[in-house]
Amino acid sequence: MNNYFNADIETMPVEQIKALQSERLVKQVKHVYENVPFYRAKMDEMGVKPEDIKGIEDLHRLPFITKDDLRDQYPYGFLATDKSECVRIQSTSGTTGRRVVSFYTQEDIDIWETCCARALAAAGTTNEDVVHVCYGYGLFTGGAGLHGGSHKLGSLTLPMSSGNTDRQIQFMTDLGSTVLCCTPSYAAYLAESIESKGAKKDIHLKTGIFGAEAWTEEMRRNIENSLGIKAYDIYGLTEISGPGVSFECSEQRGMHVNEDHFIAEIVDPVTGEVLPEGEKGELVFTCITKKAFPLLRYRTRDVCVLSRKKCSCGRTFIRMSKPLGRCDDMMVVKGVNVFPSQIETVLLNNGYQPNYRLTVDRVNNSDTISCEVEWLPYDAPDGLKEKKQREDLLVTKLKAMLGIVVKVILVEPKTIPRSEGKAVRIIDKRNLFEENTLK
Ligand code: DLL
Numbered sequence: 001m002n003n004y005f006n007a008d009i010e011t012m013p014v015e016q017i018k019a020l021q022s023e024r025l026v027k028q029v030k031h032v033y034e035n036v037p038f039y040r041a042k043m044d045e046m047g048v049k050p051e052d053i054k055g056i057e058d059l060h061r062l063p064f065i066t067k068d069d070l071r072d073q074y075p076y077g078f079l080a081t082d083k084s085e086c087v088r089i090q091s092t093s094g095t096t097g098r099r100v101v102s103f104y105t106q107e108d109i110d111i112w113e114t115c116c117a118r119a120l121a122a123a124g125t126t127n128e129d130v131v132h133v134c135y136g137y138g139l140f141t142g143g144a145g146l147h148g149g150s151h152k153l154g155s156l157t158l159p160m161s162s163g164n165t166d167r168q169i170q171f172m173t174d175l176g177s178t179v180l181c182c183t184p185s186y187a188a189y190l191a192e193s194i195e196s197k198g199a200k201k202d203i204h205l206k207t208g209i210f211g212a213e214a215w216t217e218e219m220r221r222n223i224e225n226s227l228g229i230k231a232y233d234i235y236g237l238t239e240i241s242g243p244g245v246s247f248e249c250s251e252q253r254g255m256h257v258n259e260d261h262f263i264a265e266i267v268d269p270v271t272g273e274v275l276p277e278g279e280k281g282e283l284v285f286t287c288i289t290k291k292a293f294p295l296l297r298y299r300t301r302d303v304c305v306l307s308r309k310k311c312s313c314g315r316t317f318i319r320m321s322k323p324l325g326r327c328d329d330m331m332v333v334k335g336v337n338v339f340p341s342q343i344e345t346v347l348l349n350n351g352y353q354p355n356y357r358l359t360v361d362r363v364n365n366s367d368t369i370s371c372e373v374e375w376l377p378y379d380a381p382d383g384l385k386e387k388k389q390r391e392d393l394l395v396t397k398l399k400a401m402l403g404i405v406v407k408v409i410l411v412e413p414k415t416i417p418r419s420e421g422k423a424v425r426i427i428d429k430r431n432l433f434e435e436n437t438l439k
Helices: 014-035 037-046 056-061 067-072 106-122 141-153 165-175 184-197 217-227 340-349 387-402 432-436
Strands: 086-091 101-105 130-133 156-159 179-182 207-211 230-237 242-248 255-257 262-267 281-287 298-304 331-333 336-338 356-363 366-374 407-411 426-428
Touching (some): 014 037, 014 056, 056 262, 106 230, 141 179, 141 242, 179 184, 184 217, 207 217, 217 340, 331 356, 336 340, 340 356
Parallel strands (some): 130 156, 207 230, 356 426, 366 407
Antiparallel strands (some): 086 101, 230 242, 242 255, 262 281, 356 366
8 A cells, every 4th residue: 555645635625725835835935034145135125025925825926036046056045944954965967057956954855755755656656566766866866856755655665876777677677676767768768778688578667757857748658668667757856856846647647746845836938927827838836845945936947837627636736737848948940949849749759769869050140950860770650661751751740840941860770879867869059158148
């Protein structure tokens, strides 16, 4: 049996959820105002006092926090407790700038792990399962979060971390792993390796909990078919705690936000105006229970939609769509908004594997975009055998999806680098940052 589906909380009537959030928000705003000078100065500047915030209806009056604010205040600026109360730090990879460091008290860790346990439980995990965690361990939150959640559930937890695919398959086989936790791109790579080793018959996986990067429904079906599992999405970010901010239930129609700990909003990414439920915009989170690193109105840059429509699983927590892209990941090519997920959808719908790389460049003031994708070693579902014909077909399909010409280059199988963590799929050579600098 799993005890991490707490019906009293997860199926609470919406009015009660809102009342709980209001009560917690009021306390949290006071805590942050008193302990984070940067945020206090921002509130003072806007003329907002903690006592002005009487409930979630006043949330919009609070200032936003952005990743730049966190970087400017690195490392201790947003710490809201004494350092001696903290037991852990985790961090983002810092590939696009200064690292963001997030702090946790023991209570914060407990809450985070509970959120991950709920995610595992919603995917049917129990203490009978062998949970194979190959998200990276260390500063990245993936390994620690799912590991902690699996412990809370009482499942046998394999702290594999990422890499060494042969050893992953060996342990999976020997110990009979039933639940796989990793990035979707690594799951696809594992599936490919299991297939080529002829080890599929020795694998006992039934469930996958995949997140930390964008993946499409087509990729989900692809992984489900190749590994013979049901694949669930899990979302989160270091700044807000890590994985488990939201998770999929058996309905797989969006991810339930753990609303007793986080308030989700959607805002217009340009104006910051709060948008009504159902509209697409930037996802913003407010932490209402965290003590050490309690961000209020943090702008995630993820583009999502929220829905309060009833879910047949019984949970009443609001659902968020898969992130449809990132405000900053979206490429503007020839004036057209292009999300890598759109390209991935076309490739997978045409029988290709999610092994591709996009290169954007600017030649003579005109944008170009090319997509390298691995050549299928078998007859494609389109029935075409000639490389050139296949490339032309993909160009047509991509043009129909995006409205622009994407040059398609079929490359030899297994030549696009595989990823053990988050996949790197975009090479943008245009140096737009420099171009946009005010002169
Ligand atoms: O990726 C936390 C995590 C670990 C989530 C394991 C799920 C599983 P960061 O490294 O801080 O944290 O990256 C956060 O990754 O803002 C999204 O853009 C993206 N992301 C996370 N989960 C998903 C998902 C972890 N399920 C950033 N689908 C977020 C799409 C996701 N994008």
